[in-house]
Amino acid sequence: MVKLWLPSPPLINAHNEQRNDEEHASPEAQPFGLRRAERGYGSTIGLPTFLTSSSSRSVRSAYDTIATSIPERLPESQASEAHSIRFQVVVWHVGPMDSVLGKVDVRFRVTIFWNAIPYLRPCKDGYHASSSVRSDTTNTRDSIVKVWTMYGRQRAYERTLHDNLSPESSPVAENHKKFSRIRYVDVPPVSILNAIDFEVLGGDPEVCVVQEESRLMRWSCLYKASLTQADWNVANFPHDSHNLVLKFGILKDRRAGKRWDRNIWKLGLATEDDTQGSIRVPEGLLVEHVRVPEFSYDVARGLDFEFVPLNFGASRPLNSNAENGSNKDQLNGREQDNCDTCLQVKLHVQRDSAYYDRNIIPLLTALNLVGISTLALAPSKFGSRGQIIVATAFVEIGLRMTLDSRLPHVGYQIKMQVVLNNFFFGLLFLVLGSSINYLVLNYDMQQKEQEPRCCYHITMWLDVGLAITELLHVLWNLTLYFGWNPGQLCDYAID
Structure with a gap:
């Protein structure tokens, strides 16, 4: 007895429904590979049928040609960097720094490198281009150029731009050009963690394949962002120094089992293999023409790169283990380390204090020395002393009121x-010291109705004590202003 295998009725009905849908669908809506196969094998291609080995390979060739050029496994030399997202940051411009509000406008370019794992997925709904086509290929009918374009924040498509296509050969062509998808890749969604607002400059982000063998991808974008700085303090004004900080991280899909699992995809810095020698410092640098208004920085030091723990986002623990003090997530019965990091780029800047060092402080020192010189007058001439010192004090009050408009207005004393x-x-x-001397002198003279010589000796030593005390006070003020570094004070005196 011979048994024949026949598909079940629901399967046949499903294929019949699929065939009817494909017959009523517009040619443009169908995949190009399917339309090509229908032209070669007829409309019965949608039904379950027995194909020969040669015809089966021909039907699948429309979808598999692209994948054949993609290596199945990365080279062993690049296995260590296969699961990492590597950053490069180049700072192009730094605007005025608001030290009180802790805000600064910066223009910078962020570039990330990663290996497209598991692979660059071919698109099954786009125009098919054979693996022999390259970006510089020129055919007799048309030329094909491959470009990568972003679709949202997390995916990029490789498209082919076909030139010189006539409207007859391509009904959907616009301006004799046609875009068709070849393959796509998932892009790590970069977040600027300390940005108040930002703007993308120069169009959409750039995406390209750096190395086809290792599937090394490059994503780059130029930003103009207003960054908040939480750690700025001007208590040491005008000799305050700050760290201008840019924070970058991957916040989306970083939990265990997600696309960018933090336990698999670690953050790192770009290497020379990534940049291909296109930049002197692979991880990034500060462009030489950058000038920070009212601040200076060490050109040789440049930018500092470090990875710090992420205090929000995917690093927030789901389950807390108080016994061992570690926070871990559990997924499929195994514990995953819950620590995530973000990239912190720092530029150490120092305020330019020459205006105060060479204009304000010397003037204040000279005014106080003038006040000390009034002690050369006799104690009995307290009126003349007081007039000179008070006039000097009024000059300092006027200078203080003028400087208050330039000083930072904060809730603490600078x-x-x-x-x-x-x-x-x-x-x-x-x-006050001169008035005390005058009172002592007058009181003694009224009591003895003459001018005793011992009283003059007492007031003289009091004046000497006042002068020495005020001189030490002036030196203490200068040391407080210039810091406790004697070399800095000597350099100022020499200049």
């Missing part, structure tokens, strides 16, 4: 305000 107050209080100290 160093420059402390120095201004100390110079002013030094003049008031001279006035």
